[in-house]
Amino acid sequence: MVDSPRTLAALSGLLAEQASLLGQAASDPLTSPAHLDMVRRAQRVDDLAEQVFRLCVQQCRDAGHTWQEIGDLLGVTRQAAFQRFGKPIDPRTGEPMDKTVHMTDAAERAITIVTAVLEGRMDEARQSFNAQVLEAFTDEVRGDALATVAGLVGAFEGFGEGEPFVRRIGDHTVVDIPLRYEAGDMKARVAFDTDGKVAGFFVLAPETP
Known part of the structure; x- marks a missing residue:
């Protein structure tokens, strides 16, 4: 019952x-x-x-x-x-969307990937990328993105305070990781697809939803 x-x-x-x-x-x-x-x-x-x-x-x-x-x-x-x-409805099925995080190691994996990208160990990071990110996230794209961040908040100093924030959004497991720069805080966002591969990588302002 x-x-x-x-x-x-x-x-x-x-x-x-x-x-x-x-x-x-x-x-x-x-x-x-x-x-x-x-x-x-x-x-x-x-x-x-x-x-x-x-x-x-x-x-x-x-x-x-x-x-x-x-x-x-x-x-x-x-x-x-x-x-x-919220209780979002999947427009494909009309059913409530599953918000359960199934990747138990999502935070640890995201930290490893963010560290590799920020330290320039792209061969290591790319082992976790899906095909679309692997094609799009070139060394030039990485360099331009990090240069933009440096222009806003200076040099990277380390991970910020607080634990990684993990949640399920649609079909993706999304992890936000606080980052500390010399002139302000940012956060890295890593999105994993249903195969556990990186489907998105971003460095964002901390207030970005």
Whole structure:
């Protein structure tokens, strides 16, 4: 039997209960904390909080509020809000699009590829390119792109703060990686196709959706 969708009140009650149990476990002066158990409890709290968050956004949308309003409230663009919470429909099938990230190593692979491109090890980087990127991403294109970035923010100094942001967009797994330059921040974006090959490589302003 399939469980019916939980209401916001029910989810909020479960979240409060689990958060209370976690707080009790963390503050009990009579016993040494069971750290692995606390991690499990924290994971449960995090999962429930995400469900509450998503349901609140969905109810906000059902009430007629726009993605722009939601994005403004969350401090992100309307596109970023939609990418996180929206339920896009595939125009090819009329079905909801799968937003599950299936590439478990996408972040690690993207970092390796970005490092190789920025350090000029293109033979290594090109081993991960699909046919279209392999043809288009010539040494001249790389040089022109990095020169443009250098003209905007100076020399590359290293990876920036924060973890890579991985998500599924359409048929692609997309990874954004913070980059630090001498006069500002940028981000690298690597898109992988369904075969796990690089279908796009960009260096973008950090606020780019």
